[in-house]
Amino acid sequence: MTVRPDDLLPGGFVPPQAAGATYGEFLHLDALIAATDPVPDQTDGRVFVTVHQVFELWFRLILHELEAARDNLFAGEVPDALYRLRRTARVDWLLVSQLDALTTISPGSFHDLRPHLGTASGFQSVQFREIEYLSGLPDRHHGTYRPRDPAERDRLARRLREPSVWDAFRDLARGRGVTDLVRLYRSGPVDRELLDVAEALMDHDEGWAMWRMRHAVAVERIIGRKSGTGGSSGVHYLNSRRDERFFPELWAARTHL
Ligand code: HEM
Structure with a gap:
């Protein structure tokens, strides 16, 4: 050839x-x-590295699907958007269960591994932040989280500038004359198709919320109340983010029904 x-x-x-x-x-x-190499020469170096790398591959796919879903929503292509959003949520939930592999790392083994990680932390995952911003979450770190790599900084700035999935949903809802989300949730909905999109967004949001919780509990099991390698207060910081939601207005609509 x-x-x-x-x-x-x-x-x-x-x-x-x-x-x-x-x-x-x-x-x-x-x-x-x-x-996948070099892996720190430790009992659990390979599982630690593999799980993180696999996560980043899934993050890449989620970004791809969310971008497509956002563009479909802006174009009014609801079935195509649902196709993308359903896959996104399936992967979100897959990521929750993948953390199980990490909890096989014993606290003592992670203690030995930790010096090899230096200041590296999932906190620095640019794709994770991109998913947050593309979904519609504002920058909670008020610009204080700045990746060292200029290309990564540019990617984050672009994500914050460009419209989110939530912007696209609101645009679609407005175009269909739905401005009151509580009305959308009343039985005998004003627009069944739009309700399906709202619920597909909720699937994504719920999956991500579950991931936050699962990660925080898994981390507590491994490092207790120690600070993180990324310099935060560790589980205390993670718990402070547990109530983050991509689509707070969809959650609030339930309360106001
Ligand atoms: C032994 C396993 C793990 C431990 C002990 C751990 C620990 C931590 C800690 C303590 C933090 C807080 C930031 C810091 O100070 O470092 C954090 C944040 C984070 N970790 Fe993990 N983690 C583990 C596995 C993972 C995995 C597999 C992922 C997948 C990519 C991940 C993704 C993240 C993300 C995205 C954040 C930032 C969360 C946020 O800002 O809301 N972690 N981790």
Whole structure:
């Protein structure tokens, strides 16, 4: 097989179609598996690294799905938006259960691993923040969280500037003459399709809220009330974020019914 320079994707990857690729080539498994090293030379180094890396891959997919859902909502393409949002919520809930693998790390083993992590922390996950902003959560760190890498800073600034999924939902609702979300939730809803979108958003929000809780409890089980490697107060900080919601107006609508 001959690969011409024009066939190469950014990063020098060979596009599978051009290459008649094998399974390993199609999935770039050499690069993917190589990226799981170096693992800190510790009993639980590999599980710690693998779980975090897998999370980032899922975060990438969630960002892709949410972007598409937002654009579908702005375009009034409700079935397509629902298709994307349902997948997003499934992945959110998958992430909740994936934390189970981490709780197999004993406190003593993590204590030994911790010095190898330096100041690295999930707190610095840019994709996690991007999901928050793209969903509609404002910047809670008031700009104080600044990634070291300028490209990452640009990505976050762009996410904060661009419309969120929530903006797109509000736009769709306004276009359909629905301004009162409480009315949407009354039985015999004014707009069944819009209600389906609202509930798909709730699935995403609920999944993310569950992740926050599961992560906080898993962390407490592993490090107790110690501070985090990212410099926060640890579980105290995580608990302070437990009530964050992407779509507070949808949650409030229930209260006001
Ligand atoms: C042994 C396992 C883990 C421990 C002990 C742990 C601990 C912590 C702590 C203490 C914080 C607070 C910030 C800090 O000071 O570092 C934090 C934040 C965070 N962690 Fe973890 N974590 C673990 C696993 C994970 C995994 C697998 C992910 C998946 C990507 C993750 C994602 C995050 C995120 C996104 C935040 C920021 C949350 C926010 O700002 O609301 N963590 N973690």
